[in-house]
Amino acid sequence: MTKNNNHSTNSTTFFPNYQLFLPMDIGVNISESSPVRVISKLLEGLDYRYLMQAYSKNKGRKHKIEADKMFFIIAYAMFDSVSTTRAIEKNCRENINYMWILRRSSAPDHNTVARFISSCKIEIEDLFYQLxxxxxxxxxxDLENVFIDGTKIEANANRYTFVWKKAVNKFYEKLKIKVNDFWHSFNENNSTEFNDIYEIEKHLEKEILDKNIEFVYGKGVRKTQQQRDYETVTSYIAKENEYSMHLKICGNRNSYSKTDKDATFMRMKEDYMKNGQLKPAYNLQIGVNSEYIVGLDLFPNPTDVRTLIPFLSVLESKNLKFRNIVADAGYESEENYEYLFNNNYTPYIKPQNYEKQKTRKFKHDISKVENMSFNEETDTYTCANNQKLEFKYTSKQKNRSGYISEKKVYECNNCEGCPFAVKCKSTSHNKKLYVADNFLRFRKQSQENIATEKGIMLRVNRSIQVEGAFGVLKQNMNFKRFKYRERSKTKVEVLLFAIGYNLRKYVHKKVQGREGMKLHKLAIN
Known part of the structure; x- marks a missing residue:
């Protein structure tokens, strides 16, 4: 009995009731300067009414956690580089910061987190711009400068599920020939005058029912002519519907993926196979100001040039109109320049030939319009052989977006026997110049802007801020491939990453004492 009592006493010593030692408020272990408290003060001023309304309508479910708390948890998780719903669930059960956010609410499971994200897509975007x-x-x-750039993020789609618009058009044309041949042949053999194969299909269906014809399949059986014709017609119609659907989904794109129809096949920088293979992806465009991501959107365009105007329209719709647009050479076009100047923007866009202009080869290239003298009164250019290139006509060209650009065509009257012909032109005809006056005027103004002291500072900050943002998103936050499919869901995913990035930047700037800092100053040697 004595041994048993001693054993019982020892058990109480080694296995105490730990609940007696738990603090009443878990927040006593979180300092006032902790990032979770800083983020809480930043987010508490946002308007969550629309979020709560949308969350409460989620299939009539009774939620154990409020919508604003759920948003805070997900935003803090993205700040903490926790992007999967299962990892968020785990942290809500084990991490003191997540427990403090919950404040006596039960920890949500991964399904609850996923449902919240999918049911509140519009409201999450609204909260991003509220932030x-x-x-x-x-x-x-501030609304002074916006640094714009794009990157390609791989879609959550199979890499070999591509549909090429060019191939579909080719097969569609072949199908039309087959359909036309069958239609003529059927009318001749049956002495009928059907207008298309759809009328033939209805006729065959009625004939098969009236004559009670049974279809047969397999080897060693003979099909009736009606069955053969009906199978041919239905296969043609099915193929025609399939090709029409492919072309409708493609729209203005050249390709799409069958597993994510909003994704377009693009050439990626991350080429793991080293063979230039195209992958399904989205072109992510972001605008950065004061190191914060102030706007974003996803585009199916592989290049950046046709994304600038719709991206600025997105910012304007959110009442974010910046004065100075800073972008790289990938955004240079006459259409973009005209839009910026007409809408009171100041462009700081690097010309595509900016680096070439500095080379000796470019400066000594006599075929370039930049190296020819121009007489404004006579509207003529003078070549290296002192011959006049006179204005002949104006050429107009429409691009995919419908913008019409004009080029003035100048031609030399006689290039025969010219000693500079080899260096000046590659054809036996007289030299021709195609001059886009509007584009050259816009380019000159933008080049003058970036050559100023302010322009140099903005170009340096573009490299630091917007390219730095992509570096943090891809490397630090491991955002290299989408987890969701469809554009609406992928946009919410990148919005959450952007919220996490902005919260990181806000906390880091406060820690480093850089609050209110907009631009990095140029280093003085």
């Missing part, structure tokens, strides 16, 4: 306006009120963001 931007809150940062404007805190003087963290």
């Amino acid at each position: 931007i306006n809150k940062l404007i009120e805190l003087n963290e963001i």
